[in-house]
Amino acid sequence: MDNKHTQNPKDIKYHVTKYLHRIQDQLQGKTVIDLPAGSGFTSQLLLNMGAKVRAFDLFPEYFKLKGVSCERADVTQGIPVKNNIADMLICQEGIEHFSDQLQVFKEFNRVLKQNGTLIITTPSxxxxxxxxxxxxxxxxxxxxxxPNEINDIWMDDQSVSTEIYHGHIFLIGLQKLRILARLAGFNIKEIRYVRLSRGSLVLFPFLYPLILIRSLLTYQKHMRKLPKISESKKKEVYQEQLRININPKHLLNKHTFIVFEKEKDSKDVSFKYDEVLKSFDQET
Incomplete structure (x- = not known):
């Protein structure tokens, strides 16, 4: 294993390694999907901890771990495994490259067992x-x-795959990650603090009061709306969003590291509120 990753707090692999060591006892004999697997760093780490690893990548040619097969997979088209097969899926530095992120979340849901764990890391x-x-x-x-077509097309080799490996074209924030996860049947188990963004620290004294006041006012405004929706339901949704928005750790965190839990199959997810939905013949 390359120690330059495990000993460098600026590297997200350092923080993933630290987290996996913390839950090592839970990994023994468990099936873990590593996607995108990259060079195989995380796959090797999981193997050393006793997990059964399934590695996938759009370009498995980069995979260097001997003794483990890395299969080619375009996650937007589907991961070539059966339903409900994995106890955990790690998507490390991948979600920002995927064009259809809701479909990706639904595919992650499909392959995970009930109460399975989904770990996502991405630039904040x-x-x-x-x-x-x-x-x-x-x-x-x-x-x-x-984002542009010069700097953000990282791989386009039609002889290997018809899919383009995009750069950070699809960067995504915490609020968008939250709603995509909810639509796919996940809930947030933990948002981990990684390390300080110095630029954010400089901006914090000037911007945080505005963010705090505006967020609280918006929360109160929406709590007064939709009187037919129960107070408890509105609090459940809006308070989670509010906590994400005003938590100083999220505003100062250099990197995003979220642990999700599969709550239900994506096909069973429903958010139908008759009080909110408009009929097709209703004017907007």
Missing amino acids: YSNLAAKFSYIMFESETSSQMP
Whole structure:
């Protein structure tokens, strides 16, 4: 195993390794899907902890771990395994590359067992520096161009796959991750703090009061709306969103690291509220 990852707190692999060591006892004999598997770093780590690893990647040519087969898989078209087969799925630095993220969440749901764990890590699009960069130039950081066809097409080899390996074109924030997960049958089990974004720390004293006040006012406004929806249901949804929005750790976190739990099969998910839905002949 490459120690440069496990000993560098700036590397997300350091934090994934730390988390997996914390839950090592829960991994013994469990089936874990590693997707995208990349070079095989996390697959090797899981094997060392006694897990049964299934590795997949759009370009398995990069996979270097001997003794483990990495299968080619375009997750938007489906992972080639049966339903409800995995106890855990790790999507490390992958979600920001997928064009149809809701379909990806539904596919993750399909292959996970009931109460299975989904771990997603991705560059933070919710810290203050990222928010500011988006306002300025719709870019990931203030030193980067917005997503474009020069910098953000990382692999396009028709002889290997018809799918393009996109760069960070589909960066996604905590609130969007939350709703996509809910639509696919997951709930948030834990949002882990990784490390400090220094740019966000500089912006924090100026922007946080505005974010806090505006978030609280918006929460109160929406709690007064839709009187036919139960107070408890509105609190359940809006308070979770509020906590995400005003938590200083999320606004200062350099990287996103979320642990989800499969609550139900995606086909069984329903959010039908007659009080909210408009009929087709109703004016908007």
